[in-house]
Amino acid sequence: MVLAGPTNPMVTPLLTDLYQFTMAYAYWKAGKHKERAVFDLYFRKNPFGGEYTVFAGLEECIKFIANFKLADDEIDFVRQSLSTSCELEEGFYKYLSGVDCSEVEVYAIQEGSVVFPKVPLVRVEGPIAVVQLLETPFLNLINYASLVATNAARHRYVAGESKMLLEFGLRRAQGPDGGIGASRYCYMGGFHATSNVAAGKIFGIPLRGTHSHAFVSSFMSPDEIIDKSLRHSSDKRSTCEDFVSLVQTWLRKIQSWSNSLNGTFGGETNHSELAAFTSYALAFPDNFLALVDTYDVMRSGIPNFCAVALALNDLGYKAAGIRLDSGDLAYLSSEARKIFLIVEKEFGVPGFGKTVITASNDLNEETLDALNKQRHEVDAFGIGTHVVTCYAQAALGCVFKLVEINNQPRIKLSEDVTKVSIPCKKRSYRLFGKEGYPLVDIMTGENEPPPKVGERILCRHPFNESKRAYVVPQRVEELMKCFWHGPGGVREDLPPLKDIRERCISQLGKMRPDHMRRLNPTPYKVSVSAKLYDFIHFLWLNEAPVGELQ
Amino acid sequence: MVLAGPTNPMVTPLLTDLYQFTMAYAYWKAGKHKERAVFDLYFRKNPFGGEYTVFAGLEECIKFIANFKLADDEIDFVRQSLSTSCELEEGFYKYLSGVDCSEVEVYAIQEGSVVFPKVPLVRVEGPIAVVQLLETPFLNLINYASLVATNAARHRYVAGESKMLLEFGLRRAQGPDGGIGASRYCYMGGFHATSNVAAGKIFGIPLRGTHSHAFVSSFMSPDEIIDKSLRHSSDKRSTCEDFVSLVQTWLRKIQSWSNSLNGTFGGETNHSELAAFTSYALAFPDNFLALVDTYDVMRSGIPNFCAVALALNDLGYKAAGIRLDSGDLAYLSSEARKIFLIVEKEFGVPGFGKTVITASNDLNEETLDALNKQRHEVDAFGIGTHVVTCYAQAALGCVFKLVEINNQPRIKLSEDVTKVSIPCKKRSYRLFGKEGYPLVDIMTGENEPPPKVGERILCRHPFNESKRAYVVPQRVEELMKCFWHGPGGVREDLPPLKDIRERCISQLGKMRPDHMRRLNPTPYKVSVSAKLYDFIHFLWLNEAPVGELQ
Structure with missing residues (x-):
């Protein structure tokens, strides 16, 4: 399956931080560049003081890796940027010119889904030097997209379903792509139309004005x-x-x-x-x-x-x-x-x-x-600045953390416990209760048996020993699907924007109302299996610096 | 002089609000589309609780108009978007296909200048239907650019001149262009380097990582x-x-x-x-x-x-x-x-x-x-999220207001006096005092004699009768220069980014320190000539709705 490149032609392999290239060279020099690494992309806190987030930006990420290839002039520019004082070994550039995503695997939650902190939105596995090059573009493509889609969904929730919501933000948006992206992801989050003609042409969003x-x-x-x-x-x-x-x-x-x-x-x-x-x-x-x-x-x-x-x-x-x-x-x-x-x-x-x-x-x-x-x-609201710039909170803090290398789980410790990463290549599931509402998300190790309908399972808070509960799910949904499988390319279909929008509206409509309200919403619970809990704390003990436990 | 297109290939004539096209058709249908209109682009309030703003985004605007031309598929899309129920007259699309900026004139303050509320940053004159099509892209290209440049300048001011400032924001930026634009305009505002490799390649900004x-x-x-x-x-x-x-x-x-x-x-x-x-x-x-x-x-x-x-x-x-x-x-x-x-x-x-x-x-x-x-x-600060998303204030409210049509001055009234526009095609000047600091900006009618060095001139607050002061300037600088002159194309040179950055740093360094401080800065004064003052208030009286004066 051939996939067109990213919507924005400025999204090239150079749209990344310089340190991804310096690290790539250091990995290559140490002979480590092909080591198989697993990274999780997730956020730590829901935006806008709320208790939910809409996941967006996946299609752009998949299009990006499907077309990932450094052009000659791009390699020349990398050479020039890295050779500040001494020349690096030429073999590295030969290696770079051959790099693509044929050895990368991407698992992700479906775009337009309602998602929660700590649960991986995307899991990227592949040669460490390659996967690191993807870090910045993936974060760039997902952070703002998810933030705007969430913001749009929140505006729709307050306005009420019977009202028309029109996005009028292009003139105040953060640059051209801030405008085009905003129109796309506002529509995904439940808006009905935009004033942005370019977005109408590219994405087929209804236009108003x-x-x-x-x-x-x-x-x-x-x-x-x-x-x-x-x-x-x-x-x-x-x-x-x-x-x-x-x-x-x-x-x-x-x-x-x-x-x-x-x-x-x-x-x-x-x-x-x-x-x-x-x-x-x-x-x-x-x-x-x-x-x-x-x-x-x-x-x-x-x-x-x-x-x-x-x-x-x-x-x-x-x-x-x-x-x-x-x-x-x-x-x-x-x-x-x-x-x-x-x-x-x-x-x-x-x-x-x-x-x-x-x-x-x-x-x-x-x-x-x-x-x-x-x-x-x-009857209809035209909303501009606040929805497109996400004025109330202008950034979502998605991160991209190494959780495994060469089958060795890795944990990132921090004095701030909310910043400790959850190690291991994982699976995650959403467990639903009797009324059909989602009850809890649970992460398990890759090879643990999945939770079963009607069977009691212990869900533990990843870091707080006292927070735990048994759940008997009425329905179990595995959250991540394979969207990119190196040698084979695209796996899961990338649905059209309209379908993603419907998925989003439908999922939001099925949440328990107390998670959704504007004031003091109830946090949705995110947990790990008992086995994963034990493993996290075993690693934590081992990795903590000698001296005192953090 | 041939000018390359906008840096971002997504900046096309369709990157505008639909209503610019519906209005264009209504003007065309009324035979008004060629009427000569003058619009001012300005903002009403400095961002971040400060008393100054750095003007940025001009080069992109000039590149945009130099290449302004609707392609056939773009016209087809406009046709499709406007024909929601009945077909519009075909003559309009013929007209649209011939539209370019050869009858447009753009006067502007130089990019990288320190600027203040109400004073036009850009004045666009031309056939009303064409100039309206430029409104949204101009605002989009200037609003965020100026906001980020100002934000960068403010961070530099607090950090101190001896510190290195590195922009690390790509991963949290508002989309790809939010990232690339941020790197460019942070550098313009005084940062020293970026981590964004693409921005390094496109703009020659030093890279770090x-x-x-x-x-x-x-x-x-x-x-x-x-x-x-x-x-x-x-x-x-x-x-x-x-x-x-x-x-x-x-x-x-x-x-x-x-x-x-x-x-x-x-x-x-x-x-x-x-x-x-x-x-x-x-x-x-x-x-x-x-x-x-x-x-x-x-x-x-x-x-x-x-x-x-x-x-x-x-x-x-x-x-x-x-x-x-x-x-x-x-x-x-x-x-x-x-x-x-x-x-x-x-x-x-x-x-x-x-x-x-x-x-x-x-x-x-x-x-x-x-x-x-x-x-x-x-010694060096790496700053990301806050500088690139302008977290403290995510939007600058530049507006684009009609000030004259067919040589008839127009005023936009509002119950909120800060939203009343200053009518007429104007000139503006910066008056400097003995110590070399700028004292006040003054706007005059197009044909008034300019302020003269050593000669007393009355500077009036545009709306507040009691606020007025005589100033004897030691130096007078006309603020707007001609950057685009329809038939002839580009007039004023578009300097390289480095020079704009130096202009910005130098202008910031020459401001009176009390305008610059973080807490309770002194507002810089913006005024109009006595003649313009009288004219504004004459128009205001005439335009106010019958019933009560606003």
Whole structure:
């Protein structure tokens, strides 16, 4: 199976830290470069103060290794970078030019899965010099992807499933790929569409967008509109020759009617805005969505929108909705909804009360939560900066740790117990309870028998002796599958983005709700088998420096 | 002049928001698409709680417009994206296929300059439909670039000019381009080197890197080292046949000597670590830098390092230094320095006391500041996550606002006065005082006479009537230069990265120190001319919605 290269052409074997090459040389010089090593890629703490993470970035990693090969100019550059004072042996560069991933194996959890700290997301096995070269690109491709997908899922959870979520972050993203990646992984995490055209083209993500404040203020008055004609939606022979006048007639009707309302609605509206809305409707009569806050939402934006929408209605078109981009979104959306409902009744336009209200302006989890408490009437949220830059926590700390070399388990100790690595080539399983919820993840040694449905198994905290529990699983799911098998190439299918998105939404929906809530969520338990527990602590004792135990 | 395309091949005309295309069609349909519009790109607030920003990203913008042209498949994709329900007129796509930037003019402040809120960084003038297509890519290319460059400059300021700053962030960056861009703009902001090999190749940034914890734990003991010989540094005929034994001899000397010290130094050291250090020294005898915290810095890492370094010294090599990646960096660096100074004296190795100490591990402005207060002995800092993701503030809010169309000035009002735009096509100047420090930036209308050296000029706050001051500049610098002039292409030279970096460092060094300090810095003043002030407020009155003044 031939696999296209990474989505981003800048993802080359040089997209790595220099020390991966210095180490490769030191391994080669010591004759150790072919020693078989196993590394685990995992994170230590869920982001955003939550208790879950969405795993993303796997497809890019697999595409990367499927095409891993250093070009001549890349080897020349490595030569130049390593020869700061003395020349290295030429044999090393010959070795490098032959390096590929045909001796590498990658096991991983499926992309879009809900995952937890300490459990390996990816296990990479192969010649140590080669696997080390993969460390930085794998971390780069997975860290941000998983962070954004998780962030998107969290925003969706707060907004509620019935709301549309639109990602508008390209302009504030961390560079071009920060933007393109964000669009992809926001969609994976449950968003519905993006404004990013490039991401739409590359990944087939639905696109959304209408117009900006600049569009509104670029118009002076409706007089400047030259082509005023608009054809009837269904009756192709019937054309309104002067749509501008039709809009103005409707505006006058609305104005005289609004005088009877005791509110802030109506009055003299802004002419630039009316001209812009009318022009936009002439261009997109069946998709008229207006940004109504350039001047004053209730005094100008909404009446102008209603005038254009009612004129469109006369010609058989249904307006798409409004967007609010400033002010008190809960209040304004409720007021707008009231007007739409009254207009539906007053002017006899069925469905007008349901006109879609989109809100944007620096939204994040907190503001969505606050809007919910204020009973807003927003149908769709446009979210930018906060979701794409992961403003609340801009990095996920995935690490890549050596757990075995030449069949010898390795442990990385640290004074900080959360930083101690779990040694050995492992398997991991998710155990499900009676209600169908996942109960606990358990890691075992590679050759231990797997947990069995209906059989009691002891799940131990990897480092805390007193934390242990017996579980009788109703269902057992092995978490890691083989995605890359050196000589044979790709093993497990890489599903299309839509399927990964569905997997993600479905898995999130099946979690016990207390793990998912925003405030004080319950930690999901991650454990090791009794045998692995004993082995970790045996190694720990042996590896700890002489002097005192850490 | 032919200019290569953007560094990142994913930066294409489709890297924009969909609404730029829907607006382009609406402009085209209204016959407005060729109207000459002027947009200002600026930010409203300095990032990181500071009072300055470093402007970056300009070169990428100019390369982008120099190559701006929609390919056929891109136009097909736009057609498909816009035709959600009804077909748009085919003439629009013909127009789109001919669009380039030959009618666009770009004025900008030079990249690497210190800049302030509200003052345009870039002014783009051209046919409105074309300029709108540039909005999102320009913001994307400038927002993150400027944010990272500023972040790097702030880290350098806290670390102090005598310290080396190494950017190690690729693995935690926001995607591949988040990593490559970060390396480039960290260097621009004053960092000295990066670990990112791709960035080294593309931009010529110096590279740094040695080895990781995995390298250390991949070794078992010095017995496994096969090729133990090492040639003398200067005397090519002399070779030490058993460098491993030489190291072990030194280790025993250090151990027996350390018994006489009353400290935590020395004792039995870790064999894996000694083997890894020895191997690394055999591979890079003239660039031996060891990560000393895998097991225990004082009990194992430092004595092992000293043994290898002293053995290298016997053969005429000078060890490069150590890296600390965990623990109390101030304490450990001071203890390490003490040992190095004693070793210099005890074993007669001149310069050993000055062995370079590099520190890493989640460093940021706060931890650097805390280290300073604790009197550390670190010479070089490796900074990753915090500098590349801009963890302290993950986005800069640059905006792109219409300020004039068809020679008619436009203002964007808002209930939030900080969001009101400054209308008109403008010029801006930096006024310098007697001591050579910049005093104030002032914006004027395009055709106002420029401020003159030695002549009093009234500088007004753009929105606050009571804030005004007369200034007599000793030097006047016009801030924006022409970087792109439609028919002629590139105007102002795009200097190499090194020169931009020097410009940045030099400008930062010339700022009044109270603008630069971390805590409660003094805001730098940004003003408008009296004439522009009056005009803003005249427009404001006229544009405000009827009902109440905002």
